[in-house]
Amino acid sequence: MAKSLSLLFTSFLFLLLSAGNAQNPDVIRIPDILGYQTITFDPHLHTVFSDGLVWPTIRVEEAWSEGIDAISLTEHIEYRPFQRDVVVNDHNRAYDVARPAAERRDVLLIRGNEITRSMPPGHFNALFHDDSNKLVVTEWRDAFRAARDQGAFMLWNHPGWNNQQPGPAQWHDEHTWLLENDMLHGIEVINGLLPNYYSPEAHQWSLDYGLAIMGSSDAHNPMGMDIDFAAGERRAMTLVFAEERSVKAIKEAMMNQRTAAYFDNLIAGREEHLMALFQESFEIESVTRNRHSFSAVLRNHSDIPIKLTGKPGANETVEFFQRLTVPPLGSTEIYISDLNQENIEEITIDLIVENFLSRPGQGMPVRLTFRPD
Ligand SMILES: [Zn+2]
Ligand SMILES: [Zn+2]
CATH class of the missing domain: 2.60.40.10 (Immunoglobulins)
Structure with missing residues (x-):
């Protein structure tokens, strides 16, 4: 009896261990350039803490298995349709729940939120701030101020999203105001969720106004529902050319526009970075x-x-x-x-x-x- 029990326990342990190892981490082979490390970062993701369909730790496991270095769970501040089921008034909670898993998997977790306002100014991710709850304010300008005052990097999401603004993406006076007040640092040139995921308008503004060129998955579903890994596809992401693999170095690189957007065999960026990538590849x-x-x-x-x-x-x-x-x-x-x-x-x-x-x-x-x- 004892023997069969211990055998049962051993097989259970074996099952557990093999389940843990079933998914080996992938490696994304993109060369380092210009003396910087090439870091893969998905700066725009959702979980059940806003309108996504996965638990925060699953985002960490997905990133680990795909070989993504860094992620940000950018829950909508103003849009949380599952509040009846996930009753949390603390907007830092998704980050806190994911944190131990991120440490265990060595995935860099960057605090983020999507400030979700109508156009103009539209949807923006604040990244690298300390307290998400300070972004819960009535006036949109106050939300941006609250993020900036915490040293946030601010990213304009999906400027060409048809639901918010039919036709080509448009730059409004509100965007000039954000730029002039240190509240606009990057722009999604690639958003993996949009049918026309690459925005030439956003690419032009990134060059005109000195904004970091960003790519995001903006995933709401489990990643495997949107991306066909068996066919060799990858999620949309940002390549960050950073001094080291750390949250601090990623922020420094993004604030200095050392980024490129990558998705579906397409890479968009500044010529100095793309030329260096080409030469190294x-x-x-x-x-x-x-x-x-x-x-x-x-x-x-x-x-x-x-x-x-x-x-x-x-x-x-x-x-x-x-x-x-x-x-x-x-x-x-x-x-x-x-x-x-x-x-x-x-x-x-x-x-x-x-x-x-x-x-x-x-x-x-x-x-x-x-x-x-
Ligand atoms: Zn959005
Ligand atoms: Zn989003």
Whole structure:
């Protein structure tokens, strides 16, 4: 009897342990750049403490299993439809509930809230403040002041959300007021929940007004309901180029616009960051020459595919692929011919990296030179 009981206990323990290990953490391979660490951060998530459909600790487990470094549970201050079932008047509670799980999983948890007002000014995330309850005020300007006075980073969410404002996203006087009063520091250029998740208007404003370029999942469902992991998809996120993997360093990097938005094989950012990412990810190997034609292998060291096409109007004396994708962690062989039929030492082509948006809606120009090894 004792033996079978202990056997039962052992198998129960084994089941528990194997359940815990069933989901191995993923690793997101995106290179570090310019002496900074590339940190993955989802700054916009919901749980049952506002209108999301999961418990806060599940957001931590999801982030851990996907290899996300940092998350923020940005519960709506003004919209909490489950209040009848989750009776909590303390707006810090989602953070407090998630905190022990975040420590155990080494996921950086950043306090956040969504200040949820009609347009203008619309929805904004406050991040890095100390007390969410101070944001519970009547006037929208007072809510922003309360966040700013706690040193918050303020992020304009989904400026192009049709439900709030049909047609293209619009900049209002209220946004100028926020900018001038140190209450606007970043903008969602990518929101994973919107059908047209990339906003060229938001990208333009980020460049015009010095705002951090942000990407968010804005998930309300369990992540696996929205993202097809088996097909290799990932949630929308922000890449933060930080001095170290810490909450403090993430804030410093975001306040200094060292970010890029990433989702669905698309990356949007400032050219200096995207060019550095391209240079660290991309390599030309095994260049050989046969009179006026060259062959080479293009290699991609990152998880982001590299989609190349010829720059229109350039490359008139050379012939090469029309359009080509260097797959994640993979390589592709290419051939380039010089149409002048000359015996040349090297060959240069001008390309556009179509899925690296360094300008609103536009891929990033790059020049590649091929010289035999
Ligand atoms: Zn919102
Ligand atoms: Zn939201």
